[in-house]
Amino acid sequence: MSQDRVDLGLIIGGPQGGGIESAGQIAVRTLMSKGYDVYGTREYHSNITGAHSYFNLRARSDIARSVRLPVDFLIALDAESVFTHMDDVKENGFFVYDSGTSGTKIDKIAPMPKPLKVRVKDKLSKLGLGDTVADAIKYVESKNVKVVGVPIKELLKETAKRSGLSVVSVARVANTIGLAAAFALIGIEKEHIEKAINLYFAGKEKVIKPNVVAVETTYEYIKDNFKLGNPLPNGPYQGRLRMVVNGNDVVAMGKIAGGLTLQTYYPITPAADEALYMEGYRVVEPIEEAKKRLGLDKIGTLVIQTEDEISAIGMAIGAALAGARVATTTSGPGFSLMNEMVSMAVIMEVPIVITIWQRAGPSTGMATRNGQQDLLISMFSGHGDTPKIVLASGDHEEAFYDSIRALNWAEKFQTPVIHLVDKMLSGSLKSIDPPDPTKVKIERGKLLRKVDGEYKRFLITDDGISPRAPLGVAKQMISSLVHDEYGMVTEDPVLRNQMTEKMLRKIETIEKEIPESERYSLYGDPDADVLLISWGTNKGPILDAMERLSRDGIKVKFFQIRTFKPFPAKALNEAMDNSKVIIGIESNILEQMRLITRMTILRDIPHMIVKYTGRTMYEQEIYFGVKEILEKGSRKVVVSDGA
């Protein structure tokens, strides 16, 4: 790590319910206070308490947008974390663990998955080591990693004594002790972590106090027993007003800023947190201009928890018919249930946004793990001929603006818009500048607030889009059956064709009005011979891997598909024409993006890097994957890093 450019990776691991989420939140704020850009992602089991969970974060003085392995610092709050992450720290990095766990045998750790126990024990026994934490620590030391044992129990006792509280009541600050030990060794001044604690626990004085005392106690301990790290240079973001958001937050923010008035959902991981965050802001203060000109003192956004996902999409459709600007949020299993209604929304020409937080399938799969496995169902959802729009966001900022664009497109084109996001986005925290919603104009298409005389809801038009008066504005018939311009049911073959061809013209209008430039992003040297094609949250790790490849003299460009429907056919064809090695990257086993590309532009993506462990995509996986393809010409590289 050079003095001017900071690039720091850190993992904190412990039991679910043991404060890993808070530790991550505090760590991100600490490093933001230090002036860095921060990205951090959480891995956890589908479990309430006890199973292993960890937060992997990266702070950089320029831009942080992915995590990598091995990391510089690791904090193992319990024995399972020691065994799970013993290979995750790089040479000369720090491995901080609770020295009180040294004697713990691996077989005594009930929540630890058996196959992992077997792998760890095999590895240790081949090296002539036993099966305790102390043995694992010996192994870590043998790899030139600096091990720091912190007596968490002793420090908890000291924290309790100094704050005048019982040891039991301060037990929850163990995570802060681990974090403080790492920051003391790294060279982060303690005022930053104290500021972070005050920010994160704002208003909860009883929680703040023992946490701050724990920080002081731990810094003293590190100073007395090891050595405080030399202070790192401050980052360039110091003094700037920023936000720390996860993907769920930022989509909720985008929707509210984008004029959404009603959202429905049925609880599902990892979508529910988006609706919950939104519900916390169901009444907000508008800007002064809105107060004055619209006479609105407050803006209300109705979030409804329904009885199932069928009802979630059904209610959203009903609300849209009555003039609301709507979305529903779900994940793969919920979207499967919604499919019949997607088809209904198409024939009823209802503007609706469906946000899909993809997770690892099939079926219930791994509810808290990542995947990009719902592209095909999104493209082909709904029976019958069902055109729709499908877009995918690559990072937190894109997700904000895409949420507004999705609402706009739904209303402009009067058809379902599927917004693909994933667990990696929902579960990762990112420092961002406050987003500026004025960058995307709010559009409501051919919405009528007044109708004189006769009204045809499904008027045949050249662009395939009919003026839309909500229920209550004009008397109308809306039917899920094939209907005429008035919405009245018909099975007449001539009318049937007229109405179906109107739908086809709508698809043409979508192709015309969503410019190619909004369907993709191209990064890197446009003349590079190596082309990476990907979508969604692989964006961050790809951009970071590209930096690393360019340091090796390998020039790479990256084509990010941002909308699958409409597809960036022209731009992708051009990018492929100008490249010698073409590599696709995605987090599913069927190579769904490759299939859609073949179907849409009749071209193959000859090389693929795929991941389907359910874990986040890492920088080094793409770096090594690209190198392997360049060196060996492999058709497919399967990557699987991360515990």
Next chain:
Amino acid sequence: MVRNWIEYRTDAWVQWCPGCGNFGILTAVYKAFAELDLDPKETVVVSGIGCSSRIPYYINVSGVHTLHGRPIPVATGIKLANPRLTVVVHSGDGDLLGIGMAHFVALGRRNVDLTVILHDNAVYGLTKGQAGPTLPAWFRTKALRAPNYQDAVEPVLIALASGYTFIARAYAYHAERLKEIIKEAIKHKGSSLVQVLQPCPTYNNVMTPKWYEERIFYVDEKYPDYDPTVKAPEERDRKIAEILDKFYKDPNKIPLGILLRDVSKDTFEERIEKIIPGYLKNPPGLRPTDLDGKSLIKPEEVFRDRLVKA
């Protein structure tokens, strides 16, 4: 009467079989709407799929013909987006109590100000006569290859248990009584169920008009002192006990009329107003979303819990 009921007719061909109970229901609806003077533009009839769910095409108000089992979610969305609309759901027994049962129960929990008119003929007519969820066990209607070996559900009891605040039962061939009940159901603030018993002359050759007419009785005739009103939440369970005790003693008798009118509960819209003050004035379907395309908020002024001064 302000409007003539003829105004509520459309020129669509009514495609039900001759003698279908739906005709009685349709006539009662025309007259109820006329007597309530419902504005066609501000009235929405929402239906599912099935013979009875064709009804929106025949009523000259706004209509939404949805999917099998799903009229309630769509109707709820319409009503919550614009509470000023009068929303009436028409649904068959298969639609409401078979495929759509989850929504039927959920509506009772919410008490949205909707009226649900259940066209109950105990068979799936449009698919040619399979057993509906209200067909009693061991009845064998003519399309069945074997007697019905599934038990029937009782929608009134489910509605009582789910929290509906207006529950009534009527008979399709008694159009005048039916009309009065529908009017009361629409006027009631909250979720209303009107179960309409309806002979199907084509497929239900067991539950014929004669079969019904031997069993039905009107509660206000047999028990003139019976008051269906519940004024306070704690009275509801006692009222349910009274209904069971009085009207369900004889399994061969079917009570008709207004069984429950619970005025003790807030509607869903009133509950939303409590958590989103201003909701009724500026509901989601009517409130502004932008200022000439500009967002109404600044994220840094609203989402303060996520701010960090680095």
